[in-house]
Amino acid sequence: MTPTPTVKRRLTWADVVPFPGNPIYEQRVEQMRKQWGGYDPSIVGSPAIADNAAHPFPELPEDALIVVDGNHRRALAEREGRLEDEFLADLHRGATRAELSRLRRGLNDRRTVKPAERFLELVAEGDAAKKIVKDRVEEVGWRITHEREPGGLSCTNELEWIYKRDPHALTYTLLSYMAIWGPRDYRSQARVVKGLGAFWVRYPDADLERLQVTMKRSGMGVDELFETGRQVNADTPRLKGVWDGIRYVLAAQYNRGHRKGILPLL
8 A cells, every 4th residue: 555645657767867876786677678578667656756855865956856666667767868858657646654654575575685685675664673782783883784794784583583592792793793804795705604603692791802813713714614614514414504503612722822711512
């Protein structure tokens, strides 16, 4: 059900601006181009557009028109020089930021919506539990991003998994990741974040500096740690998954060269 009044209005893509913070996935734009044989105005449909009358986006002019559903169609039109093409829009008037986010999520019929995109939409809609996780991430110098990027985390499922088990473990996970490998994005980032989280959930009294020193001494990078943890998990029946294998490897490195305060591996 549409939460705000709507009217039909004829617009061009040049009349509207993308949804602020909306991720444009280049692969999806390319798929649309191949599927349609280029921009095809006959199958654009009726994109959902919203006005800014209720100031859902105070950084935009009050008379701005915002694409709620149709950002990739607009991106394709822009790439092919078709921003002046007209279309018949469903214009939603007077919506709040939370209403626009709910509307956008309801209209988004893609089969696979990336977890971080859904997470940020729910934060905008007022999901208090997810906002707490987002705030925790930002407090230690990271941010939630739609895809992996330096200083950004898109592994929201893993972050929530850690937070539900121990909020303090989430903080130590992000601090230790940054201390060991810095803010770079790695292919195996999500798996290692979960493994680090499992480490801090299992060993809440472990010493962060000692973990940092032993991991740096090992020379093990993020992707190498993932591969090692995967192999350990395969070789050790009592482990619960690759994340637990990563936890095991971290604990084994933590114990290396120390006779006191060693951590139980199993």
